[in-house]
Amino acid sequence: MPELVATGSLLVVLLGGVFAGPRNEALVSGLAALGMLAAFAAAAGMLAAGFSGTFFGGGYAVDDFALYFKLIITATAFFTVIAASRWAGRTGDAPEYMTLVIAVALGGMLLVSMRDLFGVFLAVELATIPSYAMVAFDRRRRESAEGGMKYLITGVIASSFLLYGIVLIYGVSGSANLSRVAEAFGENLSPVAIVGLVLMLSGFAFKVSAAPFHFWTPDAYQGAPTSAAAFLSVAPKAAIFAVLLRILLDGMPQAAPTWTALMAVIAIVTMFVGNLLALRQSNVRRMLAYSSVAHSGYILAAFAALQGEAVPAGVQAVMIYSAAYAVMNLGAFLTIDLVGEEAKSFNGLFATRPALAVAMAVFMAALVGIPPLSGFFGKAWVIYAGVGSGSWLVYAAVAALVVNSVLSVPYYFGIIRNMFQEEPVSEGGPVKGDGGVAFTVYAMAVFTVLFFLGVGPLAALAAGSGLL
Structure with a gap:
């Protein structure tokens, strides 16, 4: 439900920008804030009701852990939309900017529930690709384009590391599902398993700005609109830490x-x-x-x-x-x-x-x-x-x-x-x-x-x- 609400909000905001005319920043900002608030309410309601379950062959889990991080992501997106509404309106591109914020939030919401490594990769990319555009969004500043380009190049490298590590782990375990991965990853790891683990952790280290993979961070945050830097420093990182916890504890204990x-x-x-x-x-x-x-x-x-x-x-x-x-x-x-x-x-x-x-x-x-x-x-x-x-x-x-x-x-x-x-x-x-x-x-x-x-x-x- 939270993901469906966010997806619907994304489409409504984008279409609202198309049909509402040139002075649409108040409308689309309100729609985006309302959508994120509704997604937050949906996650909070499910958490209060104690809802839990696994879906898609065990590759997607809804539990208190996932719902907790969905609350953090949607709340952060809500406040980001409020803070960015006037600036995005002055650029004339409020619908596009708000759509990017919601898309990053949607990717993070999907990510924290993934229990399949290839699903993890797809959710990471859904959360990351719109963030490249967010960093480079302020076309009036040279630093924005420079920061966006550096972020894009390093992000592609990080994604390559992550995917290659996932492929090696899949090769060792014969499955991308974490429950099956856990059967193959024992105390004595094969060289291929160790390489796969190191590459996967390196890919995630890029995403959370861990040294020595942090070098894109200052230029990206300096070039990005302030609201984008604030949002990207919090929500995607929380989602990455959450899924990394799930991978390591569910898939490689x-x-x-x-x-x-x-x-x-x-x-x-x-x-x-x-x-x-x-x-x-x-x-x-x-x-x-x-x-x-x-x-x-x-x-x-x-x-x-x-x-x-x-x-x-x-x-x-x-x-x-x-x-x-x-x-x-x-x-x-x-x-x-x-x-x-x-x-x-x-x-x-x-x-x-x-x-x-x-x-x-x-x-x-x-x-x-x-x-x-x-x-x-x-x-x-x-x-x-x-x-x-x-x-x-x-x-x-x-x-x-x-x-x-x-x-x-x-x-x-x-x-x-x-x-x-x-x-x-x-x-x-x-x-x-x-x-x-x-x-x-x-x-x-x-x-x-x-x-x-x-x-x-x-x-x-x-x-x-x-x-x-």
Whole structure:
């Protein structure tokens, strides 16, 4: 039902742009927001009703785990539509832009339910191909075309890695269904199985901006419209992490010693690369891009802990971190639309727009992991899972998370210092943006602050998600 609602919304928005005339941004934005809200309601209703089942020969699963991530994806798409409505209208291409947002969301919704590797690949491409157009959508800026081209080229390479790895796994197991794959992937893997696993994980690492496959991220996020960068940094990543959890735990549980070791190494490298490069940035958008790389490393540390008695806590960590990261990062990126990209644009913001400065300070503190904000609970759950894993390599990943959280303080709190201690910039002028962006920013700030109220229900939902 959520996917059917999203598909219907996509078609209605596209046709609304065709028949509503040149001044159609309000109509299509309203239709897109209503469609995403309806898809969210459908997923929430199914979750509340306890609906679950497998379809298409076991290749598609609807359970609490999938519905949880569908809620994150549809909610993020809803707020993205609201924030992008005025900008998309000014470009004259609101129907096309909103259609791309819904298409990415639809791909992510399908992806989190897939239990067939070839279905996974198709859903990944459905979520990824429209995102190339989203990055390159602002034809007035050279950076947009450049970022879109770099994203396209690296995305094609990532898809090739992913598909080749899936083909090798299929060759070893004789099936793309995860239940059959699990029978072939035991503790002792053949060389072909190891190559297939490494290639598949490399393909997913490209998609989530994990080092050393992160190099497309800063250019793509800097060139993309702000709403596109905000959305792509959250929703597709959440979907990729969800399906990766399903593949590894449903399809390769006996091979956990191999892939948890790979995840630990990738996580440690990704954390340090993201934070060290973020420290050098004066452009806030590029800083947040490298920050998203580091946060991918934090989530991957939870994947490294998926062994022994720590598996339930590791699943909870990924699910809670995905929700926490969605609210704080979406708000941080969209604040750029109201202030500007350069760090000096935030100078003295508290004197000119105190509410916006407080909201941005909340996002920066949450990204560091200051309690009781949303980022704290995400990191705390990763640490809890890692400590319970009993693996020294995972302990190293947890230690790296703590070190990198401290390492991130200068560039996050540098923005806070600029807003509260520096003099306002004379060329600041009127605030760029509109009410939709401001509404979304303030809503995300509230969710970030009040996230602790939902941690208990989220943890309970994760524990009974049906994945394990």
